[in-house]
Amino acid sequence: MHQAGSGSDPGGGPPHSAPDGAHRSRVTLRVNGTDRDLDVDHRVTLLDALRETLELTGTKKGCDHGQCGACTVLVDGRRANSCLLLAVAQDGAEVTTVEGLADADGTLHPLQRAFLAHDAFQCGYCTPGQLCSAVGVLGEAADGQPSHVTGTAAPSGPVTLTTDEIRERLSGNLCRCGAYNGIVEAVAEVGAGMNGADVTAPSSSAIPPRPDVIV
């Protein structure tokens, strides 16, 4: 399958018998539920494969160096910066981008609805990354994974997403417009599983949730 790696054949010969110098490989990515076969230059990142080859331009390029989170997607269910992943190394992976968050019938993901309701963006550039990252946060917290603010002595089991937890867990997603208050409210709302519940810190009450006028 890999031009550059006969060693990936089970029991294959020594790796130096692989055709040397090949700089491209075929890969299959399962993107938003559909298998996509690609012939990629090894230098192509998952981010560029999504945007340039698959024309899924929802995922954004901010810094291209892992420093802003705009490119966050879910890879095999885990959130990751697609700008630092090489497409060739992701062969066989299941990738979910912002385009794949809504249901097939167009029903928005609860986080997308909450982002609209809480005015969780201004220009919207960081939003696809924020959304994918927040999907990851909900899963990680439900799975009992601690954060820097959880403390190692905390009991195991699902972590309650307080505003401190959300801010820490989403710190890898920068928002140049400073829509953080709305983002935290939106994630808290979905995390609590009901409107407005469990959002205790002052920041959340500073801006009351707007009625859902945009949808």
Added chain:
Amino acid sequence: MKPFAYVRATSLQQAVDAHACRPGSRYLGGGTNLVDLMKHDVETPTTLIDISRLPLNRVEELPAGGLRIGATVPNADLAAHPLVRSGYPALSQALLAGASGQLRNVATTGGNLLQRTRCPYFQDVSKPCNKRDPGTGCGARDSTYRDLAVLGHSEHCVATHPSDMAVALAALDAGIELYGDTEGPRQVAATAFHRLPGAHPEQDTLIRPGEIVTAVVLPPAAPGAVSLYRKARDRASYAFALASVAAVLELADGRVRHVALAFGGLAHRPWRATVAEQLLAGAPLTDENVLRAVDAELAQARPLRGNAFKVGLARNLARDSLAALAQACGGEPPERLP
């Protein structure tokens, strides 16, 4: 980025063999540092040997106690591991204080240890840097950049090691397991793994060309010992350490039975504070004793143009950390000197 070939390793032996016969190869873990540096043309591998799918992704309890952490275990999974959280809190805390949630999902144990400095002179190929390009000089030493070493630097290099995890491993007396084509398997102490720059800053560690980090081994945690990691940085999250400390403490009758103290952000490697540890061993953990010990350690500091603040920062971090650990040991926090 320069074009390169790609090999997906299916066994450890195949990976080291592939490295041996392809000059200019690099191992690919999570890629969060290597791909970044390739975009800057700091790294220009001819071949990437992808070791991320090797079966090195388990955390095992060792028969005699302790843990063996496979080199491809992601940082997020290691931080969340119940045995790490309960037995080695400093390690879990150090990992969680580093990078971001999405980076920790991808970054591996081996890659974290071997990540390169964040010194901007190293990352910019238009600047002189002895670490990147030996013999070109050090552009950072007289610059206004302040996140540089205060301990153990040389005329050739003033860079710091950026890993939080490595600082915890140094304090926890971890071992690093390596495997090489000619060396076979060997283990080195985490405290010896990272080097001081001396005349060869291009070598961050004592890993030999083509060797793979296969695992990190943690000795059994002493029953009464407690540990923690504290980090000071320019913002509350998603920033590298200006200074950090990993500390392990065990008290017996109010006296120090075991103490380990390692600083991050101060040197080219995690800085194990052996001078301070020797002064504290067997002594009552009073604020006076702690300050005397930490000050003796930091007396070796040679701050550069803009980073003398790190010395005081490290002193306060160590003092607060040991006080917190004394309390966690069940003792009273030492009464603070004015």
